[in-house]
Amino acid sequence: MTIQASADTVDHPRRSWKQDPDGVRANILQVAREAFANKGLTGAKIEEIAARTATSKRMIYYYFGDKEGLYREVLADAYRRMRVAEDTLDLEDMPPVDALRKLAEFTFDHHRTSRDFIRLVMIENVHNGQHMPDAAEISGQNSSAIRLLEDIYDRGREAGLFRPGLSAVELHWHISALCYFNVSNRATFSQIFGDELFKPEGQTNLRRHVGDMVLRFVLMPDKIAEMRG
Structure with missing residues (x-):
């Protein structure tokens, strides 16, 4: 039972990505905007941004390529x-x-x-x-x-x-x-x-x-x- 719950939790970002890609992308941009505005390009961490979104670090890279790509899109x-x-x-x-x-x-x-x-x-x-x-x-x-x-x-x-x-x-x-x-x-x-x-x-x-x-x-x-x- 514990294993199944853990699997569901891990798979949740994937389901969100498939069901509402525009919403996931908008969520990433909103969180990243706050992070970059508060900490700058150098200080903001992709791991911290991912932890505050409904998706994963991997999906951030999928949408934006890298941290600079995300920063450019935020601008x-x-x-x-x-x-x-x-x-x-x-x-x-x-x-x-x-x-x-x-x-x-x-x-x-x-x-x-x-x-x-x-x-x-x-x-x-x-x-x-x-x-x-x-x-x-x-x-x-x-x-x-x-x-x-x-x-x-x-x-x-x-x-x-x-x-x-x-x-x-x-x-x-x-x-x-x-x-x-x-x-x-x-x-x-x-x-x-x-x-x-x-x-x-x-x-x-x-x-x-x-x-x-x-x-x-x-x-x-x-x-x-x-x-x-």
Whole structure:
């Protein structure tokens, strides 16, 4: 009886793999994302990841090849999830000023509530981006953010609201920089200046001010005056 129970336990990952391969793969990615975000590529161990999943170490290698392959897919999946969320905002039918503010504030919220995403980006920058997925693999997902900004900016410029001479890539840089710092430097900033900005009221104010700063950078001078009014 004991032998049979042990066999069932050993065979459980195989049954899960055969019955729900997509679910098993998603489970591995979720656990691996937490492990890599907390311990980095070097510190995270495949054995520890496997122990927290519904599968085995062998199946992790089956799906992802090796630890670096798993890490690359975790990065790609993290970017993919953010772009999918952006695509649900329905910004195309929104006035350009409102759409740009909504995208900036969404990015602030996403980064604030997805600290593992920021940690993964920080870790990959330490590695000089050498483990980032191939551009062809993630450029489609990432370019959706640029397409959103191009549409918003073009509509705003054509309506005489936004000043000419900017690019969607630059706007994406400015939005990302403001929202990234809020998470990436929270620990050191709080140690030096206190944590008032990271309490609920402080975060609400920063979120609004990120939208304000992006709009003031993009708006025509006379439209900035209207926004202040």
